Amino acid sequence: MKKIGIIGGCGHVGIPLGLALASRDFDVTLLDINASAVDQINRCVLPFKEAGAVKILKSHIGKNLAATTNVQMVKDQEAVVFVTGTPVDEHLNPKINDVIKVIKTYLEMMNKEQLIILRSTIFPGTTELIIWLLQDRFGAAKLAFCPERIVQGRGIEEIFNLPQIIAASSEKAYREAYDIFSKISPKIIRLAAREAELVKLITNTWRYLEFAAANQFYMMVENEGLDFYTVYNAIKADYPRADHFPKAGLAAGPCLFKDTMQLSAFYRNNFFLGQSAMLVNEGLPNFLVGQLEKKMGSLEHKKIAVLGMTFKANNDDIRESLSFKIKKLLEFKMAVVLITDPYLNTSLSLAKELSKNNMTHLEVGGNRIIPISVKPRLF
Ligand SMILES: NC(=O)c1ccc[n+]([C@@H]2O[C@H](COP(=O)([O-])OP(=O)(O)OC[C@H]3O[C@@H](n4cnc5c(N)ncnc54)[C@H](O)[C@@H]3O)[C@@H](O)[C@H]2O)c1
Structure with a gap:
């Protein structure tokens, strides 16, 4: 069983993904700074409306699914998924530094064997920037950008039916990301990083x-x-x-x-x-x-x-x-x-x-x- 940690795991994208992966027998930990959402999840309560989620939550919480605020959990994971928010600033420009800052915070506790998955919607070029960051720290990058395209509120239903886009920094990173997402997605589409970033933005636009x-x-x-x-x-x-x-x-x-x-x-x-x-x-x-x-x-x-x-x-x-x-x-x-x-x-x-x-x-x-x-x- 693969251990997967989801950073921003108690948010609107983190929960459907975590539940979908738990339902396929992955050992999932949802890490979030929102202590009240973490507490709710562990009590089997959803912090927001998500069709079909309660049933999966009830079957997996305390077994192969848990939520935590303890950042140290990152050390034990085989794959770490980032799904924190990616807002625009008051001039409507992307706050790329926010994304980099979150990654840097956790990088301290990570190692080069772990697969890092970016799932947030990101500004084109961000994946390359993070690959560079990982190379700088570990000498090599094992990174995959796997954007989420679910419609809010019906994520559980959609996650099992939508094709998954994957862009990866290496063959090994692609293979590992494929092994995870092929368990929940009917089809994988492999793209270059810049193409994948644009697919997500153009889909929403x-x-x-x-x-x-x-x-x-x-x-x-x-x-x-x-x-x-x-x-x-x-x-x-x-x-x-x-x-x-x-x-x-x-x-x-x-x-x-x-x-x-x-x-x-x-x-x-x-x-x-x-x-x-x-x-x-x-x-x-x-x-x-x-x-x-x-x-x-x-x-x-x-x-x-x-x-x-x-x-x-x-x-x-x-x-x-x-x-x-x-x-x-x-x-x-x-x-x-x-x-x-x-x-x-x-x-x-x-x-x-x-x-x-x-x-x-x-x-x-x-x-x-x-x-x-x-x-x-x-x-
Ligand atoms: N909402 C959607 O339906 C949807 C669909 C597809 C893609 N996206 C994209 O997914 C990303 C996340 O969106 P969302 O709607 O899930 O946001 P959200 O605000 O619901 O969830 C983000 C979570 O990250 C947590 N968080 C913030 N900083 C953290 C940190 N340093 N460490 C740990 N946790 C942290 C927050 O507490 C929150 O629970 C965005 O890039 C968004 O554009 C969203």
Whole structure:
């Protein structure tokens, strides 16, 4: 059995990977600085919603799966996977130093026999930089870049069905990475490092562009006073070439925007299509508030409820959610904003409002709206 340590193992990518590997009899340790997530995993509780994960967690925790904050565990592993976050900075450039810093921290405890796997989404060229770092420390590098392409919330289901891209620093590194991923993936695609890095970024950017196209058409049609979905449904009806035309909606979350910006930085800010997609997707909340003003007149002192605060439907992740941008725009118009989401558990403004009126919930269109409490981190 191969011992695999996952650094950033209690995050959205680390958990599905750890569970998938544990289900294939690897001996998996999830290492994370988030002590509360580590504690939850060891108590068989998922820190976030992930379809199909609880069942695997229950079968493997305490057997061939454990979570820890103890960095020393890295010493005992045969393979070490890095899945920590890779954000962009306030100028929308990738924070490459953050990735290097994390690797350097653990390098102190690692040895040259261990296979190092990068799974985070990284700026093109980062793999080469880390190979150089490993060569500098160990005289040789045993590294594989194996990007994750799961959709958040359905990672378990997807991980067993998606092809796995692998780029490696040597034949030996490729063979070892292949031996691991061929146990959970139906197909392995081998690429050079730069190609693999671009595959991941372009995959996410493509999705972001698709959403931007839908959102641009939505705003264009609605701005004419017409119903977008009358037009959209007519386009799609029995017309196979429009099968992949997505619906309009807030395109947010921790990956698509920042990966499009990484690609833009990679193309030295000449990626006009990507930048335009950002303007369209980030502009949708402004458009929606504008439409509301057209219908309601001034929003001053109007009570407005935002239903749904997570970044997408049926998910409990509020990272980079554009619902908070809508809330901020409405508040700037001096509206009284109430927020709620069935996937989170209580909002300050709605809770205050309800308690003033001795109420526990609101009824809107026959639905119960219960207050939630979230910390809007971004806006
Ligand atoms: N969320 C997704 O669905 C998804 C899909 C594909 C790829 N990715 C990429 O995967 C990477 C991770 O994303 P995520 O959504 O899992 O992020 P996340 O924030 O959910 O998870 C990262 C984890 O790393 C931990 N961490 C941070 N610094 C650490 C350190 N020094 N040592 C140990 N643990 C540390 C954090 O506590 C956190 O639990 C990013 O590059 C992202 O772009 C994400």
